[in-house]
Structures are given as structure tokens and as C-alpha cells.
Amino acid sequence: MYAQERQRKIAERARAEGRADVAELAADFDVTTETVRRDLTVLERQGLLRRVHGGAIPVERLGFEPGLADRDAVLTAEKERIAKAALAELPDEGSILLDAGTTTARFAEILPSDRELTVVTNAVPLVASLAVRPQLTVLLLGGKVRGRTMAAVEDWTLRALADTYVDVAFLGTNGMSAERGLTTPDTGEAAVKRAMIHAARRVVVLADHTKAGNDCLARFGDLSDADVIVTDSGLAPELEEQLAAAGPEVVRS
Incomplete structure (x- = not known):
């Protein structure tokens, strides 16, 4: 072995x-x-x-959640493959939601330059690089910034999402399992992710294989709330079957 x-x-x-x-x-x-x-x-x-x-x-x-820098330094090749595969779910034009996270950040880095898109995000680190691209209109969701993930959360963020409706939401997750669905360690981020699901016509989850079979404190959705889960080739076949059986298309990259 x-x-x-x-x-x-x-x-x-x-x-x-x-x-x-x-x-x-x-x-x-x-x-x-x-x-x-x-x-x-x-x-x-x-x-x-x-x-x-x-x-x-x-x-x-x-109850430990690694910081942004620590998470960004691991499984980099897998995250890059996931980001490239997720481009297939990007609309030719229209609006998207980008969740905070290291895999969604890699997706943001490779957004093509030939599409006119409105990008709504709660990920503070993404704004500076996205806002300078002329083909993108960037809307930053306000709220309390959570230092560990640099994500805007709580009431201001939720109120903005309540009045938002996009074509596709690209979400990250810390856990996804047949038993508990989609989960994350922080209740504030769970509330935002839940609101993002309701604010989108289509939901795409970007998650490396280590998230499968993992359960965290706060549940923000069922597996069936995701239209597509984009993961990597390290996903065990039995876990892939469990995820797909709940409804979403599972794409291995």
C-alpha cells in the first residue's frame, strides 16, 4: 500500500x-x-x-478550525484542479455568489476575462483582486469580519443576501456527509452559507476529498441543496456513492 x-x-x-x-x-x-x-x-x-x-x-x-493561511497551504494541487473543473458551472454572463474559503479563492483567481459577470462575495481578501478586472462588477457583502476566515458574517450580511438572487452560488464547506449534510464549525458562517443557498438558482459546492464523511458543529444545508459537488480524485468510491445518492452530481477532478 x-x-x-x-x-x-x-x-x-x-x-x-x-x-x-x-x-x-x-x-x-x-x-x-x-x-x-x-x-x-x-x-x-x-x-x-x-x-x-x-x-x-x-x-x-x-473544535479546532485551522486559520486561512494554514488551510491555504495544504492540498494545493487538488484545490487548483477543483477550481478549474468548477469553471464548467460558470454562466456565460449574469451573476454569481462566491463564498469565502481557500478553494473558492482559487476559483476566483482563474475567472475568465471574456465574461461580463456580477460577483457577490463575503470574502474580504478576494475583493482587491477582483475589483480591478474591468469585466467584473464586484459587490462586497458587509458585516462583521471573522478573523479566522476573513469572511463577513452576521446580521448585515444576512440582510443583504435576503435581497439578492444570483444565477449560481459557489460555496465551500468543511464537512459533507450523507448523515449530516453540509456543515461548518462556525454558526455565523453556517447562517451565511444557508442564506447563499436560498439566494441562488443553482448551487455548486467546491470541496476537496477530505471534507467527505466529515461532520462539523453547524449544519447549513442538505446534500440535496447542492446541484453539483466538485471534488478531487482522492474521494473514496463509497463516499462518492453516498454523496451522489443524496441528489447532487459529483464531479471528480
């Missing part, structure tokens, strides 16, 4: 059981404990697990 596949299975087990034990993993995968510790270090650097004595715990179980 290749290291990447073993690490994926370790992360999946940690999410399912709430903890990954070094000795048990070494026995089950027939590798040394040193190999497992190296795997756990890789997964911690990817922001998926937090090392503890004797093993590791998935970060969502700790």
Missing part, C-alpha cells in the same frame, strides 16, 4: 472512531510504529489531524 493511500485510510478511521492509535494502526497496516508516526505528522501538516499522546485526533473533534 502506498503511503498516500494509507494516510487517507488513517484519516478516515480517525474521523469514524474519533481517534487514531499508533500501535493499532501499525498492527493493522503491518508497518512500524515509526511509519505510522510519520503518517500522522503528514496528516497534521495537512490540517486533518492533531497529534496527541499515543496517536492523533481529527481536528473537528477538538
